[in-house]
Amino acid sequence: MGQLTPVFAGFIPLLDSAVLVAAKEIGFAEEEGIALKLVRETSWANIRDRVAVGHFDVAHMLAPMPIAASLNLTSLAVPMLAPMILGLGGNAITVSTALWQVMSELGADRNGDPASTGKALAKAVARRGENAGTPLRFGVVHPFSGHAYELRYWLAAAGIDPDKDVEITVLPPQLMADALAAGQLDGYCVGEPWNTAAVVAGTGRIVTYKQAIWPDSPEKVLGVTRKWAHSSPETLAALMRAMSCAADWCADPANSEQLTSLLAGPDYLACVPDLCRPALSGNVRFGATTSVARPDFLKFSGGLAAAPSPAHGKWFYDQMVRWGQADYSAEGEADVRTIFSPALYRDALQIEVLPPEKSIRLFDSVPA
Amino acid sequence: MSSGISILVIDDNKIRASIIEEGLRDAGHDEVLLVHNMDGLVRQISEINPDVIVIDLENPNRDQLEHMFQVSRAVRRPVAMFVDKADSQSIEAAVDAGVSAYVVDGLKRERVKPILDMAVSRFNAFSKLSKELEDARTELADRKTIDRAKGILMKSKGLSEQAAYDLLRRTAMNQSRKIIDVAQSLVIASGLLGD
Numbered sequence: 165m166g167q168l169t170p171v172f173a174g175f176i177p178l179l180d181s182a183v184l185v186a187a188k189e190i191g192f193a194e195e196e197g198i199a200l201k202l203v204r205e206t207s208w209a210n211i212r213d214r215v216a217v218g219h220f221d222v223a224h225m226l227a228p229m230p231i232a233a234s235l236n237l238t239s240l241a242v243p244m245l246a247p248m249i250l251g252l253g254g255n256a257i258t259v260s261t262a263l264w265q266v267m268s269e270l271g272a273d274r275n276g277d278p279a280s281t282g283k284a285l286a287k288a289v290a291r292r293g294e295n296a297g298t299p300l301r302f303g304v305v306h307p308f309s310g311h312a313y314e315l316r317y318w319l320a321a322a323g324i325d326p327d328k329d330v331e332i333t334v335l336p337p338q339l340m341a342d343a344l345a346a347g348q349l350d351g352y353c354v355g356e357p358w359n360t361a362a363v364v365a366g367t368g369r370i371v372t373y374k375q376a377i378w379p380d381s382p383e384k385v386l387g388v389t390r391k392w393a394h395s396s397p398e399t400l401a402a403l404m405r406a407m408s409c410a411a412d413w414c415a416d417p418a419n420s421e422q423l424t425s426l427l428a429g430p431d432y433l434a435c436v437p438d439l440c441r442p443a444l445s446g447n448v449r450f451g452a453t454t455s456v457a458r459p460d461f462l463k464f465s466g467g468l469a470a471a472p473s474p475a476h477g478k479w480f481y482d483q484m485v486r487w488g489q490a491d492y493s494a495e496g497e498a499d500v501r502t503i504f505s506p507a508l509y510r511d512a513l514q515i516e517v518l519p520p521e522k523s524i525r526l527f528d529s530v531p532a
Numbered sequence: 533m534s535s536g537i538s539i540l541v542i543d544d545n546k547i548r549a550s551i552i553e554e555g556l557r558d559a560g561h562d563e564v565l566l567v568h569n570m571d572g573l574v575r576q577i578s579e580i581n582p583d584v585i586v587i588d589l590e591n592p593n594r595d596q597l598e599h600m601f602q603v604s605r606a607v608r609r610p611v612a613m614f615v616d617k618a619d620s621q622s623i624e625a626a627v628d629a630g631v632s633a634y635v636v637d638g639l640k641r642e643r644v645k646p647i648l649d650m651a652v653s654r655f656n657a658f659s660k661l662s663k664e665l666e667d668a669r670t671e672l673a674d675r676k677t678i679d680r681a682k683g684i685l686m687k688s689k690g691l692s693e694q695a696a697y698d699l700l701r702r703t704a705m706n707q708s709r710k711i712i713d714v715a716q717s718l719v720i721a722s723g724l725l726g727d
Contacts, residue, residue, distance in 0.1 A: 206589075206590055206591065206592040207589075207591070207592050207593070207594040207595050208595050209594035209595050209598055209632070210589050210594065213589075213623075213627050213632065214627060216623075217623055217624045217627045217628075218624075219627065219628075238598070239598070240623065305595065306595050306599070307595075307598075307599050307602060333596070333599070334595050334596045334598075334599035334600075335596055336592040336593065336595065336596070338592070339592070
């Protein structure tokens, strides 16, 4: 096979870095002629900056990040692409046990139904307002993240104004559970295992989750600069083939235990395997006494399901416009559709025909 | 002589933070503040009201900091240092060194660049020191391992110290390996065989 081509990839220690980790550790990257070097990072800002200056060829990125970078909405903005999806779902919204008690009394569903829990939260917020209490504080991991948009969508759908009725702040994922326990936050939206961390600690309760809010929606993507995608098309294609196989491997329940111990290892999440197991096995603990079977809570998939869709990009762009992060323009929308184009992935995997673009359906969408 | 620019240095590494502080003071900046603790950062920043914020890239709170700049009304709006593409070399130098900076909008580039250059060179100097220390430690450990390997050969083959070292060196050369690697294998193998 000759010399392997090195590819440097940045990642944040979260369960949905699994596809990159498996591509390296199970040997899928090497089979495609790639020596995949994974570098653990401490912030999304570092991921962005180190991709921008070329330290990383590719990175595990929040789906909206390539859009924010391409539209010049953040610093060190360079045009980027999201040629492949690394995972669907996997996030959840967790509230403090104190807030859960109030929501529970107000009729919140125990199994994470977003309409029901949102309604209960709205009542709790209104009651707090009458008593002139301080607004509830929620944490998300980044302003341009699926987490921010899911939380805001869920709040707004229940009639809560995310900018007026509550406060939304940004914290690193691994600090969320501690902030909740310390009373600095009343709730947060984060990827696994950081919801489970609060449930296990007895300080938090999962009230709803990404798969319930927007089923099968992209969470992390493979982020690349357009410059690198254009200068190294064959390497990118080989990497995506390797990652498609890696994603199928991650999706196989037979590999769930091996994946759990791999991700919990010192080079990746460096945590106890018990924290990783719920989301990877699909038996998710929502609270001290409530475990729920959600096999698709965090979904990995190779093949067609990992192809980005312009409609996904458009949804994220719509949220940026909705919440005042971006001004809408037709050029902006066209750019976003290019960023989430499935073309590179389709060509790499030699997929003949992609299914027609699906319309976006969220939990409160009215059936067409 | 005061530059009139207030600078906030956020770095968990207290030694490195002091090195940067010293450099900035030497360069005539007497309004330099160090923050190690991220609790209540928003309040601290709004009190200090800095013109320039220097932060290390290992700090997990950069996303929070950037978010705060976007939404906070209590803080004057700083922007990332490098809005100008012409600064790409400075950008790379900073990220290579492991540091980032945010500057209040409107501050002249000529006034800010020496501050960043200072931070970058001090970060690099600190990394170099750390690496030298690390290298020195490794070298010491390597020498001990080679000594142990020599001892094993001297005992088991009845060789002189020089002959034992020559054997290690020759084996390494013939196998295109480093002496330390051969010595390590020998020490491990010898341990497995119960010496």
